Amino acid sequence: MENSLDPAPPLLEVRGISKSFGAVRALQEVDFTLRAGEIHALLGENGAGKSTLIKVVTGVFPRDAGVVRLGGEEVAPRSAKAALQAGIATVYQEVNLLPNLSVAQNLFLDRQPMRFGIVREGEMRRRANALLTEFGLDIDVAAPLGNYSVAIQHVTAIARAVDLSARVLILDEPTASLDRHEVEILFGIMRQLARRGIGIVFVSHFLDQVYEISDRITVLRNGRLVGERETASLPRLELIRMMLGRELAETTSARAAASEPKAREICASFENYGKAGYVAPFNLELRHGEVVGLAGLLGSGRTETARLVFGAERADGGQARVEGTSVRLQSPRDGVRHGFGYCPEERKTDGIVAELTVRENIVLALQAKRGLHRPLSRREQDELAARYVKMLDIRPPDPERPVGLLSGGNQQKVLLARWLATAPRLLVLDEPTRGIDVGAHAEIIRLIRELCDDGLALLVISSELDEIVTYSDRVIVLRDRAHVEELAGEAIDVTNILAAIAADGAAMQEARA
Amino acid sequence: MKGLPPVLITAIVLVAGFAACAVQFPNIASTRVVGNLLTDNAFLGIVATGMTFVIISGGIDLSVGSVIGFTTVFVALAIERWGIPPLVAFVAVLALSAAFGAAMGAIIHVFDLPPFIVTLAGMFLARGASFLLSTESVPITAPVYSTVSDFALRMPGGGRLTAIAIIMLAIVIGGVLLLRLTRFGANVYALGGGRATASLMGVAVGKMTVKIYMLSSLLAGLAGIVFSFYTSAGYSLSAVGVELDSIAAVVIGGTLLTGGQGSVIGTFLGVLIQGMIQTYINFDGTLSSWWTKIATGVLLFAFIALQQGLVALARRPAAKRAGAVS
Ligand SMILES: Nc1ncnc2c1ncn2[C@@H]1O[C@H](COP(=O)(O)OP(=O)(O)OP(=O)(O)O)[C@@H](O)[C@H]1O
Ligand SMILES: [Mg+2]
Numbered sequence: 001m002e003n004s005l006d007p008a009p010p011l012l013e014v015r016g017i018s019k020s021f022g023a024v025r026a027l028q029e030v031d032f033t034l035r036a037g038e039i040h041a042l043l044g045e046n047g048a049g050k051s052t053l054i055k056v057v058t059g060v061f062p063r064d065a066g067v068v069r070l071g072g073e074e075v076a077p078r079s080a081k082a083a084l085q086a087g088i089a090t091v092y093q094e095v096n097l098l099p100n101l102s103v104a105q106n107l108f109l110d111r112q113p114m115r116f117g118i119v120r121e122g123e124m125r126r127r128a129n130a131l132l133t134e135f136g137l138d139i140d141v142a143a144p145l146g147n148y149s150v151a152i153q154h155v156t157a158i159a160r161a162v163d164l165s166a167r168v169l170i171l172d173e174p175t176a177s178l179d180r181h182e183v184e185i186l187f188g189i190m191r192q193l194a195r196r197g198i199g200i201v202f203v204s205h206f207l208d209q210v211y212e213i214s215d216r217i218t219v220l221r222n223g224r225l226v227g228e229r230e231t232a233s234l235p236r237l238e239l240i241r242m243m244l245g246r247e248l249a250e251t252t253s254a255r256a257a258a259s260e261p262k263a264r265e266i267c268a269s270f271e272n273y274g275k276a277g278y279v280a281p282f283n284l285e286l287r288h289g290e291v292v293g294l295a296g297l298l299g300s301g302r303t304e305t306a307r308l309v310f311g312a313e314r315a316d317g318g319q320a321r322v323e324g325t326s327v328r329l330q331s332p333r334d335g336v337r338h339g340f341g342y343c344p345e346e347r348k349t350d351g352i353v354a355e356l357t358v359r360e361n362i363v364l365a366l367q368a369k370r371g372l373h374r375p376l377s378r379r380e381q382d383e384l385a386a387r388y389v390k391m392l393d394i395r396p397p398d399p400e401r402p403v404g405l406l407s408g409g410n411q412q413k414v415l416l417a418r419w420l421a422t423a424p425r426l427l428v429l430d431e432p433t434r435g436i437d438v439g440a441h442a443e444i445i446r447l448i449r450e451l452c453d454d455g456l457a458l459l460v461i462s463s464e465l466d467e468i469v470t471y472s473d474r475v476i477v478l479r480d481r482a483h484v485e486e487l488a489g490e491a492i493d494v495t496n497i498l499a500a501i502a503a504d505g506a507a508m509q510e511a512r513a
Numbered sequence: 514m515k516g517l518p519p520v521l522i523t524a525i526v527l528v529a530g531f532a533a534c535a536v537q538f539p540n541i542a543s544t545r546v547v548g549n550l551l552t553d554n555a556f557l558g559i560v561a562t563g564m565t566f567v568i569i570s571g572g573i574d575l576s577v578g579s580v581i582g583f584t585t586v587f588v589a590l591a592i593e594r595w596g597i598p599p600l601v602a603f604v605a606v607l608a609l610s611a612a613f614g615a616a617m618g619a620i621i622h623v624f625d626l627p628p629f630i631v632t633l634a635g636m637f638l639a640r641g642a643s644f645l646l647s648t649e650s651v652p653i654t655a656p657v658y659s660t661v662s663d664f665a666l667r668m669p670g671g672g673r674l675t676a677i678a679i680i681m682l683a684i685v686i687g688g689v690l691l692l693r694l695t696r697f698g699a700n701v702y703a704l705g706g707g708r709a710t711a712s713l714m715g716v717a718v719g720k721m722t723v724k725i726y727m728l729s730s731l732l733a734g735l736a737g738i739v740f741s742f743y744t745s746a747g748y749s750l751s752a753v754g755v756e757l758d759s760i761a762a763v764v765i766g767g768t769l770l771t772g773g774q775g776s777v778i779g780t781f782l783g784v785l786i787q788g789m790i791q792t793y794i795n796f797d798g799t800l801s802s803w804w805t806k807i808a809t810g811v812l813l814f815a816f817i818a819l820q821q822g823l824v825a826l827a828r829r830p831a832a833k834r835a836g837a838v839s
Contacts, residue, residue: 060713081715096713098706100773105699110715118694160714 009072011036011199012057012088012168017066019049019056021405024396026052027223029066034168034199039190041210041231042203044220045243045437046409047395050203051093053220054170058083058090070167081110087166091157093173093203093408093435099146099153104128106145107160131159136185150345151177162189169193170201173408175209176435177345179297179463187213205409205437207236219243244439264289266324267457268340268426270309273318279304280482281318286426286457291448293472294461295497301481302461303345306428309459310342311335322425336369341424343416345431345461352411354404358394359385361403361414366421388417391447393440409436416444426457433467445471465494477501519767520779522819526812527786534789538796544672546792548665551678554788556581556736556743556752558681558781561759561766562688563732565780568763569692570704570725571772572628576617576635577733577759580610581752583643584737589651589747599657607734613639614730618723632726636756643749650748658745677739684732688777701725705772761809762787765816786812 012034019027027049034040042050056063059077068075070086077083083090097106104121105112107128112119128141135155145153154177161169169190175183190200190213204210210217210231217234219226219242226242264287274281279301286292286309294302307313311329320329322338329335335342353361363381370376376384385399392413394406403414412435419427432448433441448471452458462468468475475492477485477500485500535542551558560577567574584606591602613635621631665673692698700721703711712718736755741747760770766783768775790808794800 079715079717080713081717084715090713092713096710098703098710098714098773100706101699101702105702106714109699109703109711110696110717112696112699114696119696119699121694 009069010034011071013067013069013072014053014057015067015069017053017056017068018064019052019061020064024405025223027056030220030223030225032057032218032225033228034201036167036199037194037197038215039194039200039202039213041214041217042201042220043210043217043239043243044226045395045439046413046435047222047407048220048243048437049223050220051172051407052223054090054092054172054201054203058088058170060092084164088168088170089161089164089166090170091161091172091174097145097153097157097160100144102142103132103139103145103148103156104141106156107131107141107163109160111164131163132156134185134189135159136182151179151182154178155182158186162193165193165198165200168199168201172203173205173435174202175204175206177431181297183209205435205441207239207438211236221245240438243437267322268309268338269321271319271321273308273315273320275304275308275313275316278313278481279308282483284309284476284483286459288425288455288457289452290473291452291458291460291471293468293475294459294478295465295468295475296478296501300478300501301483302478303430304481305478305483306342306344306430306459306461309335309426310340310428312342312344336365336422339425341365341419341422341427343419343427343429343432345434352403352415355402357400357402358389358406358414359399362388362399362417362421365418369422384421388421392417393443409440412436413440420451424456426459427451428459428461430461431463432460433462433464465497468497469494519816519819520776520782523765523767523779523782523786523816527782527789530786530789534793534796538793541792541796544668544670546672548668548672548674548678550785550788550792551681552673552675552743553791554784555675555677555681556740557755557758557762557787558784559684559736559739560729560733560755561762561780561784562684562777563729564756564759564763565688565766565768565775565777566692566701566725567628567729568760568768568770569772569775570701570721571708572621572722572725573632573760574614574617574635574726574729574733575629575632575756576613576639577729577736578752578755578757579636579639579643580613580730580733581737581740581755582749583639583646584610584734585741585744585747585751586643586646586651586749587747588738588741589653590646592653592655593651599655603738606738607731610734610737611727611731614733615723615727617730618726619719621726622719622722628726640749646749647747648749650746652746653741654745658742661742662745677742680735680739684735685777685781692777697721697724702773705769705774758787758809761813765809765812767816770817 010033014030014032017027017030030049030053032053042053044050052061055061057068059079059082075086077086080090101109104125108124113123113127114120125141132139132141137152137155139148139152145156154174158171158174161171174186178186194200202214214231216228217231217239218228219239221243266285267288268286270282270284272281272283282305294305296302304313308315310332311334312332314330320327327338332342353364359381362385363376367376382399388394389397389399394410394413403411406414416432433444436444445467448458448460460468460471469492472492473488475487475497476483477487477497479501487496487500540546560581564574564577587606588602591597591605592599617631617635620626621628661676664676666679668674692701700716703714703716704718704721708718740752744751762783763775763780764770765786766776766779766781768779787805787809791802791805794802794804
């Protein structure tokens with residue numbers, strides 16, 4: 001591969017691809033080269049055009065100009081099906097699976113094992129089980145996919161694509177809802193496939209992962225190619241500069257010491273709060289001006305805790321208090337009424353209303369809180385929208401654009417804005433930085449701190465331990481659906497959190513700087 | 514724990530209803546009545562089977578009633594006026610309806626139009642075409658018709674399983690197998706789960722759409738032939754509103770009107786429930802037959818409410834997550 005005189009054509013060659021959506025020029029003369037057996041990271045800020053490039057190459061969107069060559073031969077797939085048949089398997093960013101079908105049907109849709117024109121259900125389930133076992137999943141494959149968590153659905157989508165990938169495997173932010181363990185498994189499989197000569201395109205905003213897994217990197221910015229480099233010889237700061245087109249203000253320093261735990265008032269407290277079979281009863285105090293981080297593996301009860309706190313799930317025991325008075329949190333509406341906001345993990349699929357504009361999406365929760373008889377005037381709406389578009393750097397900065405037409409990361413920013421606009425007293429953020437690019441990532445962490453300095457209470461779930469350490473005043477560690485440890489002050493560091501998560505020390509080697 | 518699947522509820526309603534009828538009119542519980550019920554509703558069972566595929570795929574087909582009407586007129590004229598042998602006429606009309614359905618499917622896909630609108634247009638078109646052919650009822654006297662009408666399997670208890678009832682049962686069984694066991698069937702559910710997603714997963718959405726509407730129209734054509742056997746006539750006003758009866762049967766049978774879930778067997782039970790209500794009214798003798806519609810309406814409401822309830826339950830993430838941790 002190092003041999004530049006290698007006469008064999010690259011596996012996938014993209015030349016001069018352009019694509020516009022109306023006036024938006026999503027791609028302009030982009031080149032991209034994928035060699036057999038390499039893992040190639042495709043990077044760029046939110047809205048840079050990564051997903052669009054993938055969709056153009058796989059025929060989901062028609063292209064305006066350019067050629068695509070697969071193994072030296074020009075191809076022009078006109079649908080995802082045609083791309084699959086040509087040997088290009090893709091997991092698109094919006095996880096593409098059907099919740100109403102069984103897990104097995106999802107894995108083998110349109111390629112079920114057949115005999116005499118009849119689907120061999122038993123054989124299909126057997127193969128489905130075998131396939132998922134490779135990913136460390138042991139689930140009932142006959143059950144509808146929709147019964148399972150987002151993470152499991154995501155793993156299923158990846159397993160399907162891996163199984164389908166004949167020559168090229170494209171993964172658009174595959175790790176966005178996976179925990180470390182699942183990421184390790186995925187990387188193991190990717191390396192295995194690469195050794196077999198399959199070319200893999202990997203999109204991610206996790207630079208650690210990019211450096212861990214990729215051989216080469218292609219960077220896009222504003223729909224243009226910035227450059228292609230060997231991962232090993234590209235310093236991280238240089239990479240970030242390529243992506244942003246500017247230096248990133250250093251923000252990852254530890255939380256300012258100004259956060260001495262002086263008598264902060266309690267915003268909400270939960271005593272013996274829990275639900276059988278969901279989360280074991282816990283005690284939790286959330287104070288104004290304080291960030292509490294929830295750490296733990298996927299399925300450890302983090303999201304479950306958040307849902308109980310917000311009222312999205314009813315507790316079956318315990319006492320909740322808001323500003324000292326006891327309250328009942330029976331539904332999300334109760335949560336909103338008491339001034340809570342909740343930005344859920346599945347925001348990409350559940351939260352946004354794709355047909356509504358950015359402005360309409362932003363004012364949604366605030367309007368609901370005020371009630372229908374007190375409509376926000378158009379001017380107020382415009383002001384709010386303009387403020388948050390600027391604050392979160394939502395791109396393109398057009399409040400009147402339907403949210404469905406924004407890139408994945410920008411859609412998430414819109415959701416965050418929706419809850420910020422309600423000026424809550426307590427904000428629960430489930431994985432707030434997932435799918436958000438480095439630039440905006442730093443912005444959001446800065447924002448979390450600012451909000452907190454303004455007296456907001458924050459409960460933040462994150463799988464990024466470095467990140468949790470950066471902004472949390474206290475960290476609660478969960479394991480097996482129970483709160484097992486609370487760390488505060490000096491005790492908050494990645495090693496301690498990992499130790500608490502693992503308890504038996506098994507996951508210690510995962511400690512990465 | 515999540516309650517019964519909708520199709521079981523339909524079955525329970527049917528059995529309970531039938532038992533209640535039988536208590537009041539013991540004669541109802543005879544193979545004779547059941548045989549008649551199957552014969553009377555043969556055409557409905559056939560179209561509703563096709564409609565099930567359409568609705569599960571997330572569509573709707575409003576044209577089926579008109580296609581039945583057109584078929585009866587076409588067949589009657591072909592045999593009686595144009596001197597075409599009945600079998601040839603049948604093949605021709607089936608080909609014609611299949612092409613009609615395929616065209617609607619193609620238009621829905623290519624122009625990305627709502628199926629409601631396209632098949633509504635199809636409904637007017639087919640009905641209009643049958644009026645063009647003839648506005649009066651054309652009796653069919655061909656010998657095949659009497660042969661087929663006279664044919665019946667004797668059931669124990671004196672009931673008659675007629676040829677058209679047998680055709681209907683065969684179609685229902687075929688429909689069950691097609692939907693449950695084949696790749697085509699899985700793709701129908703996939704489309705109902707989300708067209709864009711199915712397409713990203715490599716399902717040939719366009720071809721599937723064409724095939725599904727083709728199947729629906731083809732079965733409507735077959736239902737038209739069966740209807741012409743049933744009435745021994747062709748009339749352009751026949752089967753008005755049958756599209757709605759069949760949608761009702763599909764929904765009562767537990768198929769989600771928004772697509773993605775359902776079954777042919779449920780639809781069959783839905784047809785039987787409508788037939789049972791009709792039979793009850795016939796036995797009673799004093800009720801207007803329009804009570805059938807009212808009872809169907811009430812049942813529809815009940816089922817839609819029920820489904821919404823079930824859907825809401827299924828959407829509750831708590832239930833989702835509880836069982837979903839690896
Ligand atoms: N279907 C569409 N219609 C109109 N504009 C679109 C459409 N899809 C994407 N765009 C626009 O094209 C640009 C590139 O979007 P794309 O989704 O490719 O970004 P991305 O690099 O994948 O970002 P992210 O990291 O946030 O997923 C954005 O400005 C987006 O608003
Ligand atoms: Mg993207």
